[in-house]
Amino acid sequence: MDLFWHRDDLRVSDNRGLAAAADAVPCYVLDPSLFEYAGAARMRFMLDALESLRADYRALGSDLLVVEGDPVDVIPELADEYGVERVVHTKAYSGLGRERDARVESALAEAGYDVRVEPDDLLHEPGTITTNQGDPYQVYSYFWKKWRDRAKDDPLPAPDADALANVSGDPLPALEELGFDEPDAEIPEAGTDAARERLAAFCDGPIYAYDEHRDVPAKDGTSRVSQDLSWGTLGIREAYAETEAAMVAASDDSEREHVESYQSELAWREFYTHVLYFNPGVVTENYKDYENDVAWRNDPEEIAAWKAGGTGYPIVDAGMRQLREEAYVHNRVRMVVAAFLTKDLCCDWRVGYDHFRTHLVDHNTANDNGGWQWAASTGTDAQPYFRIFNPMTQGERHDPDADYIAEFVPELAGVPADVVHSWHELDEATRNEHAPDYPAPIVDHAERREEAIAMFEAARGD
Numbered sequence: 291m292d293l294f295w296h297r298d299d300l301r302v303s304d305n306r307g308l309a310a311a312a313d314a315v316p317c318y319v320l321d322p323s324l325f326e327y328a329g330a331a332r333m334r335f336m337l338d339a340l341e342s343l344r345a346d347y348r349a350l351g352s353d354l355l356v357v358e359g360d361p362v363d364v365i366p367e368l369a370d371e372y373g374v375e376r377v378v379h380t381k382a383y384s385g386l387g388r389e390r391d392a393r394v395e396s397a398l399a400e401a402g403y404d405v406r407v408e409p410d411d412l413l414h415e416p417g418t419i420t421t422n423q424g425d426p427y428q429v430y431s432y433f434w435k436k437w438r439d440r441a442k443d444d445p446l447p448a449p450d451a452d453a454l455a456n457v458s459g460d461p462l463p464a465l466e467e468l469g470f471d472e473p474d475a476e477i478p479e480a481g482t483d484a485a486r487e488r489l490a491a492f493c494d495g496p497i498y499a500y501d502e503h504r505d506v507p508a509k510d511g512t513s514r515v516s517q518d519l520s521w522g523t524l525g526i527r528e529a530y531a532e533t534e535a536a537m538v539a540a541s542d543d544s545e546r547e548h549v550e551s552y553q554s555e556l557a558w559r560e561f562y563t564h565v566l567y568f569n570p571g572v573v574t575e576n577y578k579d580y581e582n583d584v585a586w587r588n589d590p591e592e593i594a595a596w597k598a599g600g601t602g603y604p605i606v607d608a609g610m611r612q613l614r615e616e617a618y619v620h621n622r623v624r625m626v627v628a629a630f631l632t633k634d635l636c637c638d639w640r641v642g643y644d645h646f647r648t649h650l651v652d653h654n655t656a657n658d659n660g661g662w663q664w665a666a667s668t669g670t671d672a673q674p675y676f677r678i679f680n681p682m683t684q685g686e687r688h689d690p691d692a693d694y695i696a697e698f699v700p701e702l703a704g705v706p707a708d709v710v711h712s713w714h715e716l717d718e719a720t721r722n723e724h725a726p727d728y729p730a731p732i733v734d735h736a737e738r739r740e741e742a743i744a745m746f747e748a749a750r751g752d
Contacts, residue, residue: 291455292406293317293369295361295379296354297387297522299410300339301482302346304445304525307380307408315372315455316347319365320358320468321390329648330473331617333465335480339523340462342481352454356462362393366401372457377403380410383563384655385570412560413442413526416567426568428670430561437557438550445528475617477651478517485518489529493536501551507608507620508693513552517618517652519559530556562660565670573659574640576668581751584668587636587741595732596631597645599699602731604710605685606630608698615698617651622688628665629679633742634733639666667746675746678739686711701728 292311296318299305308314318340325333344354357364369377377398382388395405409415419436420426427433465472478484492513496503503511518524533553540546566572576584595601599610609623619627624646631642643662647653663669689695692707702710705724713721714731721730 291315291372291374293365293372293374293377295319295365295377296343297380297382298520299380299522299525300336300343301523301525302343302350303448303482304528305380305522306410306446307378308449309446310406310408311378312453313455314352314378314449314453315355315368315374315457316352317355317357317365317368318343319361320356320463321361322358323360325468325470327647328653329617330465330470331475331477331649331651332653333468333470334473334477335517335617335651336521337462337465338477338480339521342483342523344459344462346448346482347454350449350454351451351456353457353459355457355459358463358468361390362397365394366397366403369398369401369403372455375404376406378406378408380408383411383416383567385566385573388570411522411526412563413437413530413556414440414560416564419564426564427561428565430558430671433561433564434554434557437560438553442530442534443527445525445531473617475615475649475651477617478514480517480521480523482523485515485524486528488515488518489513489524489532493532497533497536497552498540498545498548500548502548504551505622505688507623508689508691508697512621514618516654516657520652520654520657526556558660559654559657562656565660566656572663572669573655577663577670578668578672580749582749584638584749585745586638587745588638588641589635592635592732593631593637593641595729596627596635596637600729601630601733602713602729603630603634603681603685603735604692604695604699604702604713604728605689606681608689608695611698613646613649617649619646619650620694622684623694624661625665626679626681626684628662629673630681632662632666633678634681634735634738636738636742636745639663639668675750676743678742680735682711682714682735699728701725 291313294308294311294314294316296316299307302308340356347354365377382391398405414437419433496511503509515524533549537546537549540549569577596610599607601607606627609619609627613619628642631637632639639662643658646658660669664672667673667675692710695710696703702725709724
């Protein structure tokens, strides 16, 4: 009998760890040390995903044991209580996750239990895609070429009922019992069935125009399965297999190119995970070394305006309000709001990363850190420090009719798009005429662009 310890793999199908466990006793540990990095939206989704996972186990004649505590104590105690011979879990890639696993495995070894660790969250493990010299890639385009051409494993089926132990778990705690209020944001339905429905809907149509619509936040042009991959309610092999099925069903080369463009986003996810695995310090430190410290401005009032969606830059404010309302931000807009914080407000990327980590339902350490350091020009293969997004141009280019802006910034609903996109150029009287409750820009983009460039040149020692 094996104890199977779930973490960010909240599913029974396409789960390599669960498939490796014999007569498995499934468990999940509510580790309080992780709660400090999470907000109500993520915790709500997690509990919903656990309820869905429990239902899947019960349908197979088993159950999910959910225990709150430090896994260093809880896992050996569960192993002893259920008389297992071995503990099985999937591989962690972050520094904190690996440190936790090392402590748990040490405690299990001391208690006389074997441990088996299965890689599960990636199609290609760190160290399997390297330069010709055997080093991890620092440039995505080279990584992508090898990732794309490597064979991918097929998804695994859910275990049979006889592969699971006959156990019974206690009810899950309420969100309030974990110290969180119900989130104000609208949370997507959790669980494998919901994840599969989202992916199927995407692969049945929108994937064939993905590269055309992916950067248009007003369109439903993305898969919206990021939280499912982050929490593991959907397996990566299953997700990739669905895109391959869409590739086979594509009617022409153009559609196939769109499918491949989406697959390249799965590769970005793995690229950043490889970066994190080999450089665990990037969670708190710049990936790039500078001769001098970056002299971030970090103005508290400007940061507060950015968080509240009150900067006077419509596309930025729409993104930050979407975060508040949906615990999610469209990917193009994530880049825009991150660039605005780090370049227009000259604010440390860690401020933005911490805010997103708390509020995003789909937070993923590798992806979020990689994205923030890309925008801040401090990461691997990052946006050059002198190439700075113009937030007004971004809004006009990707939301030309201001539909996305109007949805999340109601003060600008009904305002002509040309007025919205020229908001930074209008005088006070004109602004008051069109949208008296919407603020004027809190900074001048052109001035802050020059300040940001000078800030980075000073850090570089230029």
